[in-house]
Amino acid sequence: MRYLSPNTLDDAFDLLTSNDLTVVAGGTDFFPSRQRHELHTDILDVTRINGLSGINLVDGRWRIGAATSWTDIARADLPVAFRGLQMAAREVGSLQIQNSGTIAGNLCNASPAADGVPPLLTLEASVELGSARGFREVPLSEFITGVRKTALSDDEIVTAIYLPDPPKGTVGHFEKLGARRYLVISITMTSVIIGLNENRRINYARVAVGAASAVAQRLDQLEADLIGKSPETVEVSSEHLAPLSPIDDVRGDAAFRLDAVAEQCVRAIAEAGQHHG
Incomplete structure:
Protein backbone atom coordinates (compact mmCIF):
# COMPACT_ATOMS: atom_id res chain seq x y z
CA MET A 1 0.00 0.00 0.00
CA ARG A 2 1.21 3.51 -0.85
CA TYR A 3 0.22 6.72 0.91
CA LEU A 4 0.30 9.65 -1.52
CA SER A 5 -0.06 13.27 -0.40
CA PRO A 6 0.33 15.74 -3.30
CA ASN A 7 0.54 19.51 -2.84
CA THR A 8 -1.11 20.57 -6.12
CA LEU A 9 -4.29 19.66 -7.93
CA ASP A 10 -2.37 18.88 -11.11
CA ASP A 11 -0.26 16.31 -9.26
CA ALA A 12 -3.39 14.80 -7.72
CA PHE A 13 -5.09 14.60 -11.12
CA ASP A 14 -2.04 12.94 -12.67
CA LEU A 15 -1.95 10.35 -9.89
CA LEU A 16 -5.67 9.60 -10.30
CA THR A 17 -5.28 9.21 -14.06
CA SER A 18 -2.47 6.66 -13.80
CA ASN A 19 -3.30 4.77 -10.59
CA ASP A 20 -6.14 2.98 -8.84
CA LEU A 21 -6.48 5.12 -5.72
CA THR A 22 -8.84 5.68 -2.83
CA VAL A 23 -9.25 9.40 -2.13
CA VAL A 24 -9.20 10.33 1.56
CA ALA A 25 -9.46 13.70 3.29
CA GLY A 26 -9.95 13.54 7.06
CA GLY A 27 -10.46 9.77 6.93
CA THR A 28 -12.97 9.94 9.75
CA ASP A 29 -15.46 7.75 7.83
CA PHE A 30 -13.02 5.74 5.72
CA PHE A 31 -10.80 4.26 8.40
CA PRO A 32 -13.54 3.23 10.86
CA SER A 33 -15.40 1.53 8.00
CA ARG A 34 -12.37 -0.72 7.49
CA GLN A 35 -12.83 -2.07 11.03
CA ARG A 36 -9.91 -4.49 11.45
CA HIS A 37 -9.46 -5.33 7.79
CA GLU A 38 -6.13 -4.62 6.17
CA LEU A 39 -5.89 -1.92 3.54
CA HIS A 40 -5.41 -3.26 0.03
CA THR A 41 -5.57 0.01 -1.86
CA ASP A 42 -3.29 2.99 -2.36
CA ILE A 43 -4.41 6.14 -0.54
CA LEU A 44 -4.51 9.65 -2.00
CA ASP A 45 -4.69 12.21 0.81
CA VAL A 46 -6.02 15.54 -0.54
CA THR A 47 -5.77 17.59 2.65
CA ARG A 48 -2.37 19.11 1.76
CA ILE A 49 -3.37 20.34 -1.69
CA ASN A 50 -2.87 24.08 -1.99
CA GLY A 51 -6.13 26.02 -2.22
CA LEU A 52 -8.36 23.10 -1.27
CA SER A 53 -9.28 24.60 2.12
CA GLY A 54 -10.87 27.87 3.15
CA ILE A 55 -14.12 29.84 2.79
CA ASN A 56 -14.41 32.88 0.52
CA LEU A 57 -17.06 35.02 -1.16
CA VAL A 58 -16.21 35.14 -4.86
CA ASP A 59 -18.37 36.86 -7.51
CA GLY A 60 -21.53 36.64 -5.43
CA ARG A 61 -21.03 33.01 -4.43
CA TRP A 62 -19.53 31.44 -1.33
CA ARG A 63 -16.78 28.94 -2.04
CA ILE A 64 -15.96 26.33 0.58
CA GLY A 65 -12.83 24.36 -0.30
CA ALA A 66 -13.35 20.62 -0.33
CA ALA A 67 -10.83 19.96 2.45
CA THR A 68 -12.27 22.61 4.79
CA SER A 69 -12.86 21.09 8.23
CA TRP A 70 -16.12 21.22 10.14
CA THR A 71 -14.35 23.18 12.87
CA ASP A 72 -13.38 25.85 10.34
CA ILE A 73 -16.96 26.01 9.09
CA ALA A 74 -18.38 26.27 12.61
CA ARG A 75 -16.02 29.15 13.46
CA ALA A 76 -16.28 31.08 10.19
CA ASP A 77 -17.83 34.54 9.97
CA LEU A 78 -20.80 33.75 7.73
CA PRO A 79 -24.26 35.24 7.07
CA VAL A 80 -26.97 34.16 9.49
CA ALA A 81 -28.54 32.10 6.68
CA PHE A 82 -25.57 29.74 7.21
CA ARG A 83 -26.55 29.26 10.85
CA GLY A 84 -28.06 25.83 10.12
CA LEU A 85 -24.87 24.66 8.42
CA GLN A 86 -22.77 25.89 11.33
CA MET A 87 -25.08 24.19 13.83
CA ALA A 88 -24.72 20.96 11.86
CA ALA A 89 -20.94 21.39 11.83
CA ARG A 90 -20.99 21.23 15.64
CA GLU A 91 -22.98 17.97 15.50
CA VAL A 92 -20.53 16.03 13.31
CA GLY A 93 -19.07 13.57 15.81
CA SER A 94 -16.65 14.75 18.49
CA LEU A 95 -14.44 17.82 18.51
CA GLN A 96 -11.61 15.65 17.22
CA ILE A 97 -13.76 14.47 14.32
CA GLN A 98 -14.79 18.06 13.56
CA ASN A 99 -11.13 19.06 13.49
CA SER A 100 -10.26 16.33 10.96
CA GLY A 101 -13.46 15.66 9.05
CA THR A 102 -14.06 17.68 5.89
CA ILE A 103 -17.12 18.98 4.10
CA ALA A 104 -16.36 17.05 0.90
CA GLY A 105 -15.70 13.87 2.84
CA ASN A 106 -19.15 14.13 4.40
CA LEU A 107 -20.70 14.43 0.95
CA CYS A 108 -18.61 11.73 -0.72
CA ASN A 109 -19.35 9.26 2.06
CA ALA A 110 -22.99 9.66 0.94
CA SER A 111 -24.58 8.42 4.13
CA PRO A 112 -28.35 9.05 4.40
CA ALA A 113 -27.58 10.42 7.88
CA ALA A 114 -24.79 12.82 6.82
CA ASP A 115 -25.36 15.91 8.95
CA GLY A 116 -23.99 18.35 6.39
CA VAL A 117 -26.31 17.49 3.53
CA PRO A 118 -29.70 18.99 4.60
CA PRO A 119 -28.29 22.45 5.41
CA LEU A 120 -26.30 22.45 2.18
CA LEU A 121 -29.46 21.57 0.26
CA THR A 122 -31.27 24.54 1.82
CA LEU A 123 -28.32 26.70 0.75
CA GLU A 124 -28.74 25.36 -2.82
CA ALA A 125 -25.19 24.05 -2.93
CA SER A 126 -23.40 22.77 -5.99
CA VAL A 127 -20.34 20.54 -6.02
CA GLU A 128 -17.28 21.25 -8.15
CA LEU A 129 -15.54 18.15 -9.48
CA GLY A 130 -12.07 18.25 -10.97
CA SER A 131 -9.89 15.91 -12.99
CA ALA A 132 -7.19 16.03 -15.65
CA ARG A 133 -10.08 16.43 -18.12
CA GLY A 134 -11.19 19.69 -16.50
CA PHE A 135 -13.80 20.88 -14.03
CA ARG A 136 -17.56 20.50 -13.86
CA GLU A 137 -20.22 21.61 -11.40
CA VAL A 138 -23.09 19.41 -10.25
CA PRO A 139 -26.03 20.47 -8.04
CA LEU A 140 -25.78 18.74 -4.67
CA SER A 141 -29.27 17.33 -5.29
CA GLU A 142 -27.77 15.39 -8.22
CA PHE A 143 -24.36 14.64 -6.75
CA ILE A 144 -25.50 12.11 -4.14
CA THR A 145 -27.32 9.44 -6.14
CA GLY A 146 -28.04 6.82 -3.47
CA VAL A 147 -26.75 5.20 -0.29
CA ARG A 148 -22.93 5.46 -0.51
CA LYS A 149 -23.23 6.46 -4.18
CA THR A 150 -22.23 9.71 -5.89
CA ALA A 151 -21.77 11.15 -9.36
CA LEU A 152 -17.95 11.13 -9.00
CA SER A 153 -15.98 9.44 -11.76
CA ASP A 154 -12.92 7.38 -10.85
CA ASP A 155 -10.52 10.09 -12.00
CA GLU A 156 -12.30 12.98 -10.22
CA ILE A 157 -12.10 14.57 -6.83
CA VAL A 158 -14.36 17.14 -5.21
CA THR A 159 -12.53 20.47 -5.24
CA ALA A 160 -15.08 22.90 -3.79
CA ILE A 161 -18.65 23.50 -2.68
CA TYR A 162 -20.36 26.61 -4.11
CA LEU A 163 -23.29 28.38 -2.47
CA PRO A 164 -25.15 31.40 -3.86
CA ASP A 165 -25.10 34.35 -1.47
CA PRO A 166 -28.42 33.93 0.41
CA PRO A 167 -31.03 36.69 0.34
CA LYS A 168 -30.34 39.32 3.00
CA GLY A 169 -32.20 38.77 6.24
CA THR A 170 -32.74 35.03 5.79
CA VAL A 171 -32.03 32.86 8.83
CA GLY A 172 -31.04 29.21 9.07
CA HIS A 173 -31.66 26.57 11.73
CA PHE A 174 -30.83 22.86 12.19
CA GLU A 175 -32.56 20.22 14.28
CA LYS A 176 -31.09 16.78 14.96
CA LEU A 177 -32.70 13.85 16.78
CA GLY A 178 -30.50 11.08 18.16
CA ALA A 179 -30.54 8.52 20.92
CA ARG A 180 -28.35 10.87 22.98
CA ARG A 181 -27.21 14.49 22.79
CA TYR A 182 -23.73 14.04 21.28
CA LEU A 183 -21.67 11.52 19.27
CA VAL A 184 -24.68 9.89 17.68
CA ILE A 185 -25.97 8.99 14.22
CA SER A 186 -29.10 10.95 13.38
CA ILE A 187 -32.50 9.33 13.63
CA THR A 188 -33.83 12.33 11.71
CA MET A 189 -32.55 15.83 11.02
CA THR A 190 -34.12 18.91 9.50
CA SER A 191 -32.58 22.12 8.21
CA VAL A 192 -34.46 25.28 7.25
CA ILE A 193 -33.81 28.77 5.97
CA ILE A 194 -36.59 31.36 6.12
CA GLY A 195 -37.00 35.03 5.44
CA LEU A 196 -39.70 37.30 6.87
CA ASN A 197 -41.33 40.45 5.53
CA GLU A 198 -42.11 43.54 7.57
CA ASN A 199 -45.29 41.87 8.87
CA ARG A 200 -43.31 38.82 10.05
CA ARG A 201 -44.78 36.65 7.34
CA ILE A 202 -42.55 34.11 5.61
CA ASN A 203 -41.46 35.30 2.16
CA TYR A 204 -38.59 32.84 1.61
CA ALA A 205 -38.45 29.18 2.65
CA ARG A 206 -36.09 26.25 2.17
CA VAL A 207 -36.59 22.99 4.08
CA ALA A 208 -34.54 19.79 3.78
CA VAL A 209 -34.65 16.53 5.71
CA GLY A 210 -32.00 13.84 6.20
CA ALA A 211 -32.00 10.28 7.58
CA ALA A 212 -35.58 9.77 6.38
CA SER A 213 -34.84 8.61 2.82
CA ALA A 214 -31.93 7.12 0.90
CA VAL A 215 -30.85 10.65 -0.05
CA ALA A 216 -31.70 13.82 1.88
CA GLN A 217 -34.67 15.62 0.36
CA ARG A 218 -36.00 19.16 -0.03
CA LEU A 219 -39.69 19.47 0.90
CA ASP A 220 -40.85 21.58 -2.03
CA GLN A 221 -44.58 21.57 -1.23
CA LEU A 222 -43.97 22.61 2.36
CA GLU A 223 -41.70 25.41 1.16
CA ARG A 251 -32.77 3.61 15.84
CA GLY A 252 -36.45 4.11 14.99
CA ASP A 253 -39.28 2.91 12.79
CA ALA A 254 -40.62 4.71 9.72
CA ALA A 255 -43.76 6.08 11.39
CA PHE A 256 -41.72 7.50 14.28
CA ARG A 257 -39.33 9.16 11.86
CA LEU A 258 -42.17 10.87 10.00
CA ASP A 259 -43.65 12.14 13.25
CA ALA A 260 -40.24 13.37 14.34
CA VAL A 261 -39.62 15.17 11.05
CA ALA A 262 -42.97 16.96 11.23
CA GLU A 263 -42.13 18.21 14.73
CA GLN A 264 -38.59 19.18 13.70
CA CYS A 265 -39.94 21.25 10.82
CA VAL A 266 -42.28 23.14 13.15
CA ARG A 267 -39.53 23.74 15.71
CA ALA A 268 -36.87 24.70 13.19
CA ILE A 269 -39.10 27.24 11.43
CA ALA A 270 -40.20 28.76 14.74
CA GLU A 271 -36.58 28.97 15.95
CA ALA A 272 -35.42 30.59 12.71
CA GLY A 273 -38.23 33.10 13.09
CA GLN A 274 -37.09 33.89 16.64
CA HIS A 275 -33.58 34.67 15.38
CA HIS A 276 -34.83 36.87 12.55
CA GLY A 277 -33.70 40.47 12.97
Whole structure:
Protein backbone atom coordinates (compact mmCIF):
# COMPACT_ATOMS: atom_id res chain seq x y z
CA MET A 1 0.00 0.00 0.00
CA ARG A 2 1.21 3.51 -0.85
CA TYR A 3 0.22 6.72 0.91
CA LEU A 4 0.30 9.65 -1.52
CA SER A 5 -0.06 13.27 -0.40
CA PRO A 6 0.33 15.74 -3.30
CA ASN A 7 0.54 19.51 -2.84
CA THR A 8 -1.11 20.57 -6.12
CA LEU A 9 -4.29 19.66 -7.93
CA ASP A 10 -2.37 18.88 -11.11
CA ASP A 11 -0.26 16.31 -9.26
CA ALA A 12 -3.39 14.80 -7.72
CA PHE A 13 -5.09 14.60 -11.12
CA ASP A 14 -2.04 12.94 -12.67
CA LEU A 15 -1.95 10.35 -9.89
CA LEU A 16 -5.67 9.60 -10.30
CA THR A 17 -5.28 9.21 -14.06
CA SER A 18 -2.47 6.66 -13.80
CA ASN A 19 -3.30 4.77 -10.59
CA ASP A 20 -6.14 2.98 -8.84
CA LEU A 21 -6.48 5.12 -5.72
CA THR A 22 -8.84 5.68 -2.83
CA VAL A 23 -9.25 9.40 -2.13
CA VAL A 24 -9.20 10.33 1.56
CA ALA A 25 -9.46 13.70 3.29
CA GLY A 26 -9.95 13.54 7.06
CA GLY A 27 -10.46 9.77 6.93
CA THR A 28 -12.97 9.94 9.75
CA ASP A 29 -15.46 7.75 7.83
CA PHE A 30 -13.02 5.74 5.72
CA PHE A 31 -10.80 4.26 8.40
CA PRO A 32 -13.54 3.23 10.86
CA SER A 33 -15.40 1.53 8.00
CA ARG A 34 -12.37 -0.72 7.49
CA GLN A 35 -12.83 -2.07 11.03
CA ARG A 36 -9.91 -4.49 11.45
CA HIS A 37 -9.46 -5.33 7.79
CA GLU A 38 -6.13 -4.62 6.17
CA LEU A 39 -5.89 -1.92 3.54
CA HIS A 40 -5.41 -3.26 0.03
CA THR A 41 -5.57 0.01 -1.86
CA ASP A 42 -3.29 2.99 -2.36
CA ILE A 43 -4.41 6.14 -0.54
CA LEU A 44 -4.51 9.65 -2.00
CA ASP A 45 -4.69 12.21 0.81
CA VAL A 46 -6.02 15.54 -0.54
CA THR A 47 -5.77 17.59 2.65
CA ARG A 48 -2.37 19.11 1.76
CA ILE A 49 -3.37 20.34 -1.69
CA ASN A 50 -2.87 24.08 -1.99
CA GLY A 51 -6.13 26.02 -2.22
CA LEU A 52 -8.36 23.10 -1.27
CA SER A 53 -9.28 24.60 2.12
CA GLY A 54 -10.87 27.87 3.15
CA ILE A 55 -14.12 29.84 2.79
CA ASN A 56 -14.41 32.88 0.52
CA LEU A 57 -17.06 35.02 -1.16
CA VAL A 58 -16.21 35.14 -4.86
CA ASP A 59 -18.37 36.86 -7.51
CA GLY A 60 -21.53 36.64 -5.43
CA ARG A 61 -21.03 33.01 -4.43
CA TRP A 62 -19.53 31.44 -1.33
CA ARG A 63 -16.78 28.94 -2.04
CA ILE A 64 -15.96 26.33 0.58
CA GLY A 65 -12.83 24.36 -0.30
CA ALA A 66 -13.35 20.62 -0.33
CA ALA A 67 -10.83 19.96 2.45
CA THR A 68 -12.27 22.61 4.79
CA SER A 69 -12.86 21.09 8.23
CA TRP A 70 -16.12 21.22 10.14
CA THR A 71 -14.35 23.18 12.87
CA ASP A 72 -13.38 25.85 10.34
CA ILE A 73 -16.96 26.01 9.09
CA ALA A 74 -18.38 26.27 12.61
CA ARG A 75 -16.02 29.15 13.46
CA ALA A 76 -16.28 31.08 10.19
CA ASP A 77 -17.83 34.54 9.97
CA LEU A 78 -20.80 33.75 7.73
CA PRO A 79 -24.26 35.24 7.07
CA VAL A 80 -26.97 34.16 9.49
CA ALA A 81 -28.54 32.10 6.68
CA PHE A 82 -25.57 29.74 7.21
CA ARG A 83 -26.55 29.26 10.85
CA GLY A 84 -28.06 25.83 10.12
CA LEU A 85 -24.87 24.66 8.42
CA GLN A 86 -22.77 25.89 11.33
CA MET A 87 -25.08 24.19 13.83
CA ALA A 88 -24.72 20.96 11.86
CA ALA A 89 -20.94 21.39 11.83
CA ARG A 90 -20.99 21.23 15.64
CA GLU A 91 -22.98 17.97 15.50
CA VAL A 92 -20.53 16.03 13.31
CA GLY A 93 -19.07 13.57 15.81
CA SER A 94 -16.65 14.75 18.49
CA LEU A 95 -14.44 17.82 18.51
CA GLN A 96 -11.61 15.65 17.22
CA ILE A 97 -13.76 14.47 14.32
CA GLN A 98 -14.79 18.06 13.56
CA ASN A 99 -11.13 19.06 13.49
CA SER A 100 -10.26 16.33 10.96
CA GLY A 101 -13.46 15.66 9.05
CA THR A 102 -14.06 17.68 5.89
CA ILE A 103 -17.12 18.98 4.10
CA ALA A 104 -16.36 17.05 0.90
CA GLY A 105 -15.70 13.87 2.84
CA ASN A 106 -19.15 14.13 4.40
CA LEU A 107 -20.70 14.43 0.95
CA CYS A 108 -18.61 11.73 -0.72
CA ASN A 109 -19.35 9.26 2.06
CA ALA A 110 -22.99 9.66 0.94
CA SER A 111 -24.58 8.42 4.13
CA PRO A 112 -28.35 9.05 4.40
CA ALA A 113 -27.58 10.42 7.88
CA ALA A 114 -24.79 12.82 6.82
CA ASP A 115 -25.36 15.91 8.95
CA GLY A 116 -23.99 18.35 6.39
CA VAL A 117 -26.31 17.49 3.53
CA PRO A 118 -29.70 18.99 4.60
CA PRO A 119 -28.29 22.45 5.41
CA LEU A 120 -26.30 22.45 2.18
CA LEU A 121 -29.46 21.57 0.26
CA THR A 122 -31.27 24.54 1.82
CA LEU A 123 -28.32 26.70 0.75
CA GLU A 124 -28.74 25.36 -2.82
CA ALA A 125 -25.19 24.05 -2.93
CA SER A 126 -23.40 22.77 -5.99
CA VAL A 127 -20.34 20.54 -6.02
CA GLU A 128 -17.28 21.25 -8.15
CA LEU A 129 -15.54 18.15 -9.48
CA GLY A 130 -12.07 18.25 -10.97
CA SER A 131 -9.89 15.91 -12.99
CA ALA A 132 -7.19 16.03 -15.65
CA ARG A 133 -10.08 16.43 -18.12
CA GLY A 134 -11.19 19.69 -16.50
CA PHE A 135 -13.80 20.88 -14.03
CA ARG A 136 -17.56 20.50 -13.86
CA GLU A 137 -20.22 21.61 -11.40
CA VAL A 138 -23.09 19.41 -10.25
CA PRO A 139 -26.03 20.47 -8.04
CA LEU A 140 -25.78 18.74 -4.67
CA SER A 141 -29.27 17.33 -5.29
CA GLU A 142 -27.77 15.39 -8.22
CA PHE A 143 -24.36 14.64 -6.75
CA ILE A 144 -25.50 12.11 -4.14
CA THR A 145 -27.32 9.44 -6.14
CA GLY A 146 -28.04 6.82 -3.47
CA VAL A 147 -26.75 5.20 -0.29
CA ARG A 148 -22.93 5.46 -0.51
CA LYS A 149 -23.23 6.46 -4.18
CA THR A 150 -22.23 9.71 -5.89
CA ALA A 151 -21.77 11.15 -9.36
CA LEU A 152 -17.95 11.13 -9.00
CA SER A 153 -15.98 9.44 -11.76
CA ASP A 154 -12.92 7.38 -10.85
CA ASP A 155 -10.52 10.09 -12.00
CA GLU A 156 -12.30 12.98 -10.22
CA ILE A 157 -12.10 14.57 -6.83
CA VAL A 158 -14.36 17.14 -5.21
CA THR A 159 -12.53 20.47 -5.24
CA ALA A 160 -15.08 22.90 -3.79
CA ILE A 161 -18.65 23.50 -2.68
CA TYR A 162 -20.36 26.61 -4.11
CA LEU A 163 -23.29 28.38 -2.47
CA PRO A 164 -25.15 31.40 -3.86
CA ASP A 165 -25.10 34.35 -1.47
CA PRO A 166 -28.42 33.93 0.41
CA PRO A 167 -31.03 36.69 0.34
CA LYS A 168 -30.34 39.32 3.00
CA GLY A 169 -32.20 38.77 6.24
CA THR A 170 -32.74 35.03 5.79
CA VAL A 171 -32.03 32.86 8.83
CA GLY A 172 -31.04 29.21 9.07
CA HIS A 173 -31.66 26.57 11.73
CA PHE A 174 -30.83 22.86 12.19
CA GLU A 175 -32.56 20.22 14.28
CA LYS A 176 -31.09 16.78 14.96
CA LEU A 177 -32.70 13.85 16.78
CA GLY A 178 -30.50 11.08 18.16
CA ALA A 179 -30.54 8.52 20.92
CA ARG A 180 -28.35 10.87 22.98
CA ARG A 181 -27.21 14.49 22.79
CA TYR A 182 -23.73 14.04 21.28
CA LEU A 183 -21.67 11.52 19.27
CA VAL A 184 -24.68 9.89 17.68
CA ILE A 185 -25.97 8.99 14.22
CA SER A 186 -29.10 10.95 13.38
CA ILE A 187 -32.50 9.33 13.63
CA THR A 188 -33.83 12.33 11.71
CA MET A 189 -32.55 15.83 11.02
CA THR A 190 -34.12 18.91 9.50
CA SER A 191 -32.58 22.12 8.21
CA VAL A 192 -34.46 25.28 7.25
CA ILE A 193 -33.81 28.77 5.97
CA ILE A 194 -36.59 31.36 6.12
CA GLY A 195 -37.00 35.03 5.44
CA LEU A 196 -39.70 37.30 6.87
CA ASN A 197 -41.33 40.45 5.53
CA GLU A 198 -42.11 43.54 7.57
CA ASN A 199 -45.29 41.87 8.87
CA ARG A 200 -43.31 38.82 10.05
CA ARG A 201 -44.78 36.65 7.34
CA ILE A 202 -42.55 34.11 5.61
CA ASN A 203 -41.46 35.30 2.16
CA TYR A 204 -38.59 32.84 1.61
CA ALA A 205 -38.45 29.18 2.65
CA ARG A 206 -36.09 26.25 2.17
CA VAL A 207 -36.59 22.99 4.08
CA ALA A 208 -34.54 19.79 3.78
CA VAL A 209 -34.65 16.53 5.71
CA GLY A 210 -32.00 13.84 6.20
CA ALA A 211 -32.00 10.28 7.58
CA ALA A 212 -35.58 9.77 6.38
CA SER A 213 -34.84 8.61 2.82
CA ALA A 214 -31.93 7.12 0.90
CA VAL A 215 -30.85 10.65 -0.05
CA ALA A 216 -31.70 13.82 1.88
CA GLN A 217 -34.67 15.62 0.36
CA ARG A 218 -36.00 19.16 -0.03
CA LEU A 219 -39.69 19.47 0.90
CA ASP A 220 -40.85 21.58 -2.03
CA GLN A 221 -44.58 21.57 -1.23
CA LEU A 222 -43.97 22.61 2.36
CA GLU A 223 -41.70 25.41 1.16
CA ALA A 224 -44.42 26.69 -1.15
CA ASP A 225 -47.12 26.48 1.53
CA LEU A 226 -45.01 28.36 4.06
CA ILE A 227 -45.09 31.57 2.02
CA GLY A 228 -47.34 34.11 3.73
CA LYS A 229 -47.50 32.15 6.99
CA SER A 230 -46.30 33.20 10.43
CA PRO A 231 -43.36 31.04 11.58
CA GLU A 232 -45.11 30.40 14.90
CA THR A 233 -48.28 28.94 13.33
CA VAL A 234 -46.84 26.44 10.85
CA GLU A 235 -48.53 23.08 10.35
CA VAL A 236 -46.91 20.13 8.57
CA SER A 237 -49.13 17.56 6.84
CA SER A 238 -48.44 14.08 5.50
CA GLU A 239 -48.57 15.54 1.97
CA HIS A 240 -45.66 17.80 2.85
CA LEU A 241 -43.62 14.73 3.82
CA ALA A 242 -44.45 12.77 0.64
CA PRO A 243 -40.86 12.95 -0.77
CA LEU A 244 -39.57 10.99 2.23
CA SER A 245 -39.24 7.22 2.45
CA PRO A 246 -37.98 6.39 5.95
CA ILE A 247 -37.01 2.86 6.95
CA ASP A 248 -37.44 0.80 10.11
CA ASP A 249 -34.15 0.13 11.89
CA VAL A 250 -32.72 -0.17 15.39
CA ARG A 251 -32.77 3.61 15.84
CA GLY A 252 -36.45 4.11 14.99
CA ASP A 253 -39.28 2.91 12.79
CA ALA A 254 -40.62 4.71 9.72
CA ALA A 255 -43.76 6.08 11.39
CA PHE A 256 -41.72 7.50 14.28
CA ARG A 257 -39.33 9.16 11.86
CA LEU A 258 -42.17 10.87 10.00
CA ASP A 259 -43.65 12.14 13.25
CA ALA A 260 -40.24 13.37 14.34
CA VAL A 261 -39.62 15.17 11.05
CA ALA A 262 -42.97 16.96 11.23
CA GLU A 263 -42.13 18.21 14.73
CA GLN A 264 -38.59 19.18 13.70
CA CYS A 265 -39.94 21.25 10.82
CA VAL A 266 -42.28 23.14 13.15
CA ARG A 267 -39.53 23.74 15.71
CA ALA A 268 -36.87 24.70 13.19
CA ILE A 269 -39.10 27.24 11.43
CA ALA A 270 -40.20 28.76 14.74
CA GLU A 271 -36.58 28.97 15.95
CA ALA A 272 -35.42 30.59 12.71
CA GLY A 273 -38.23 33.10 13.09
CA GLN A 274 -37.09 33.89 16.64
CA HIS A 275 -33.58 34.67 15.38
CA HIS A 276 -34.83 36.87 12.55
CA GLY A 277 -33.70 40.47 12.97
